[in-house]
Amino acid sequence: MAILSESPWYQEILQQGIRQERLSSIELILEMKFGSGGVQLMPQISQMLDLEQLKAIQLELKRVNSLEELRQIISNID
Numbered sequence: 001m002a003i004l005s006e007s008p009w010y011q012e013i014l015q016q017g018i019r020q021e022r023l024s025s026i027e028l029i030l031e032m033k034f035g036s037g038g039v040q041l042m043p044q045i046s047q048m049l050d051l052e053q054l055k056a057i058q059l060e061l062k063r064v065n066s067l068e069e070l071r072q073i074i075s076n077i078d
Contacts, residue, residue: 015051022054029061037067044074053077 005011026045030038048054056077057070064070 018051019049019054022051022058026054026057026061029058033061034067034070038070041067041070041074044078048078 023042023046027039027042030041045054045057048057057074060070060073064073
């Protein structure tokens with residue numbers, strides 16, 4: 001199992017799984033907090049490949065109060 005976890009293929013699959021999980025979480029929070037207007041940001045967010053960028057968006061979703069605030073954060077992260 002240790003050899004498998006060191007494999008570049010395994011690491012890539014793991015990273016993609018984490019990315020998909022974060023995107024799903026972001027989409028759910030956007031919909032819950034801002035309705036369909038929030039979900040409209042998903043195409044832009046989905047283009048982000050960096051896991052740390054996606055984590056930053058997840059964390060910012062806790063504190064933002066408007067879609068405009070979130071748009072500014074996304075444009076600064078992107």
